[in-house]
Amino acid sequence: MDGPSMSSGQVYFAQSNLQHSKGTTALLNRDLAVRKTCIALIQEPWVTMSKIQGLNIKGNELRNDLNSPVPRACIVVKRELGAVRLNEFCPRDVVAAVIKLKLRGRFRSVAICSAYLPSDSADPPPCRKLTELVEFCLANNTLLVIGSDANAHHTIWGSSNTNKRGMAVLNFVTANNLEILNMGSRPTFVTSRSQDVIDVTLSEISLASLIVNWRLDEEYSLSDHRRILFELHLEETQVENKQSRNPRATNWDLYSKILEEELRKRHVRPWTANSAERQAETLHHAIKKAYEGACPAVNRAGSTRCKWWNAKLEGLWKESRKRSNRAWETGLETDWNTYRGTLREYKRLIKESKRIKWREFCEKTENLPLVAKLKKEFTTGPTQGLRQHSSTQWEEQLTRSKSCDTSLTLTSRTLRDLIRVRWRRKQSLTATESGPDGRSPTR
Secondary structure (H helix, E strand, O other), X not given: OOOOOHHHOEEEEEEEEOOXXXXXXXXXXXXXXXXXXXXXXXXXXXXXXXXXXXXXXOOEEEEEOOOOOOOOEEEEEEHHHOOEEOHHHOOOOEEEEEEEXXXXXXXXXXXXXXXXXXXXXXXXXXXXXXXXXXXHHHHOOXXXXXXXXXXXXXXXXOOOOOOHHXXXXXXXXXXXXXXXXXXXOOOOEXXXXXXXXXXXXXXXXXXXXXXXXXXXXXXXXXXXXXXXXXXXXXXXXXXXXXXXXXXXXXXXXXXXXXXXXXXXXXXXXOOOHHHHHHHXXXXXXXXXXXXHHHOOOEEOOOOOOOOOOOHHHHHHHHHHHHHHHHHHHHOOHHHHHHHHHHHHHHHHHHHHHHHHHHHHHHHHHHOXXXXXXXHHHHHOOOOOOHHHOOHHHHHHHHHHHHHHOHHHHHHHHHHHHHHHHHHHHHHHHHHHHOOOOOOOOOO
């Protein structure tokens, strides 16, 4: 299944609660690769050892709170969108970033936010940081999209009833001129005991008219929360198709023919240094023209395959979906138990398939003679990094960049914070490791 990408005039969003599940994360990973989703607003990601796992997807960047031991919200976004995280609005349960998109004829800043509103919170939703984010966007004329697990009921967004949390969320929406994007009343949260709409998608009201096709994903996600999909309509293509040339596919006979023709009509003996320079430039252009003619550029398509997915998993996925539909229709506990059994086998098979593929990859890598050479190159010699530059030099470069382009304000501020933290930590470690005489102990 090959889905459309951002180059077709749409920014494709996915909103999903992963319930800290490895299997659910694996399926989302596959979905992002196959459908080429641009932005995923995620709640309750899979976390081990205080780090979000399973979402380091090629071509994408992960945005989340780096200080929380168990973050409950994150965003996966295509690298070409250049998302800048808004650090001041990224606590444990909220993550926000800003991207630039061309909307209605001009480039606009669009804030994307993933929010988890815990049901056991003592305060009514939303949390303070989410309120501050909305106020920031209003003050800075920044558009906003929020994907949230609100854990709140209100008939306005399709719930079967209304509770106090739902009233609090609705008051927040109306007070800040936001729009509810949910369509219909199909449950976004489904278990054997409860089915209701508790996942809410919001946007700034002027942006709502550009967001289309809000729907629940028909594919099963292994989570009690149904995955939500929608698109942000763009007026024109934002990202050009990436093209590349494969030197191995070069037609060398054609290359020689083009190069010979180019050199024959431009052959002049150089008599001065300037004429020699011009001849060198002519030769360069001739070689380049011959190569481009003999090796045409082709559109570079992203991978739509998931290497660990196989026919057995496909069949079990279809079976689990049938069992889920039957349990949903009958409501019988026996059908729900049968469905849970199929689900357990499905999750077990996903882990086994990924383990087998990883083992195959490691075995192939171990047989490569190049690995030893790479290891030698990367483990010998002086370490190259930030330590070769002083903090003052980096500050001066950032100041010059900021003065040249006001759009770099957020990026410059983020880089400056990272550099200060890194150098202060280095100074602290140096002071700790040094002895009374100022020398570091030998290791």
